[in-house]
Amino acid sequence: MAQFDLQKFKEIETPFFYYDESLLKETLKIIKSESDKHQFHVHYALKANANNRILELVKQAGLGADCVSGNEVLKAVELGFESNNIAFAGVGKSDKEINIGLDYDIFSFNCESLQELIVINELAEKRDKTARVALRINPNVNAKTHHYITTGLEENKFGINPWEFEEVLKVLEECNHIKLVGLHFHIGSQITDLDVFKSLCLRVNEIQEWFISKQILVEHINVGGGFGIDYENVDENPIADFAAFFQLFADFLEVKPSQQVHFELGRAVVAQCGSLISRVLYIKNGQKTNFAILDAGMTELIRPALYQSYHKIENITQAGAQSSEKYDVVGPICESSDCFGKAVVLPLTKRNDLIAIRSAGAYGEVMSSAYNLRDKAIAVYSSDLK
Numbered sequence: 001m002a003q004f005d006l007q008k009f010k011e012i013e014t015p016f017f018y019y020d021e022s023l024l025k026e027t028l029k030i031i032k033s034e035s036d037k038h039q040f041h042v043h044y045a046l047k048a049n050a051n052n053r054i055l056e057l058v059k060q061a062g063l064g065a066d067c068v069s070g071n072e073v074l075k076a077v078e079l080g081f082e083s084n085n086i087a088f089a090g091v092g093k094s095d096k097e098i099n100i101g102l103d104y105d106i107f108s109f110n111c112e113s114l115q116e117l118i119v120i121n122e123l124a125e126k127r128d129k130t131a132r133v134a135l136r137i138n139p140n141v142n143a144k145t146h147h148y149i150t151t152g153l154e155e156n157k158f159g160i161n162p163w164e165f166e167e168v169l170k171v172l173e174e175c176n177h178i179k180l181v182g183l184h185f186h187i188g189s190q191i192t193d194l195d196v197f198k199s200l201c202l203r204v205n206e207i208q209e210w211f212i213s214k215q216i217l218v219e220h221i222n223v224g225g226g227f228g229i230d231y232e233n234v235d236e237n238p239i240a241d242f243a244a245f246f247q248l249f250a251d252f253l254e255v256k257p258s259q260q261v262h263f264e265l266g267r268a269v270v271a272q273c274g275s276l277i278s279r280v281l282y283i284k285n286g287q288k289t290n291f292a293i294l295d296a297g298m299t300e301l302i303r304p305a306l307y308q309s310y311h312k313i314e315n316i317t318q319a320g321a322q323s324s325e326k327y328d329v330v331g332p333i334c335e336s337s338d339c340f341g342k343a344v345v346l347p348l349t350k351r352n353d354l355i356a357i358r359s360a361g362a363y364g365e366v367m368s369s370a371y372n373l374r375d376k377a378i379a380v381y382s383s384d385l386k
């Protein structure tokens, strides 16, 4: 079990997100050193956690930003990310959002359709600018992850399909306000099987060869994010194996001289540094099971309800206690899917015990909602508790 400062936690109103900044800094240091070995460029995907204090540490570590909305672009700029280090993906960018990217001359619009190319070109022309564009390509590679977070299959809405390439090139010839700078791929999230990334590399190589056969050699290849974390063994594996991850791309991606390789990592950067800390409100004995009813719910962490995801649950008040019980750990929200785990083995648990739901640093706070008119859970940082 992680070292939580129980005495300090007891004084804080629950539920709250707790961020271990030392772990985040250590993770960032490893990402930077392992990617630098291969001269790879890493952008942090703000969608995973757009908390200012987290972003500040990410920026200090020298990562760029990967954004998926106009507001994320504005946030990245506001927090001091260089605009030439900001990528902007998204299957449905509005005109307003495209104009934000144009105003800041961002590194690249990762363009997801032929139709979007035409709109970017028109809007750039109106501003007398040239937009830097990477084509987001749907490579039809199976990410072998939950189907809700798979993005690179033909049936998914993301990216441009290979059968559209000829037409894209024709359209690009007419687009005088677009500079084609890259090819972009992102096949899904929480990918733990490195072989999947090998398949991606081989597919990218084929696609790049097609473009080269048409005399198009782009400045950069962006292979997206998606690297998964160990939700089960949080304390044993707090930092994903970035050395193996980047090495795989170095081994299998055919990079042409002068070409840059970019990544967009979200979850693997921030997931393990965050925990959702909650208090037990009631222990209720049901017909078949005991319920531990928490003051946190799907409004703070929707992943279990949305993807049936596993998050490790710990009773930090009773850590080390001998006797144990099984509980369905649930939230207070008026939905039966508001459940963090079924038949979870915990020490004998009582009202007011503090519960940590681990690996909540990614897609936790950012996906929270005010459903049932809930208050927003605050964020607490390790350095503030010293």
Ligand SMILES: Cc1ncc(COP(=O)(O)O)c(C=O)c1O
Binding pocket: 045, 048, 066, 089, 090, 151, 186, 188, 189, 190, 224, 225, 226, 227, 264, 265, 266, 267, 268
């Ligand atoms: C285009 C794009 N880039 C990067 C990411 C970050 O993914 P992850 O948090 O899995 O690294 C996502 C989310 O899946 C995405 O859609």
Ligand SMILES: N[C@@H](CCCC[NH3+])C(=O)O
Binding pocket: 047, 149, 189, 190, 303, 362, 363
């Ligand atoms: N929100 C998802 C990941 C989606 C990533 C964005 N394309 C999760 O919690 O796992």
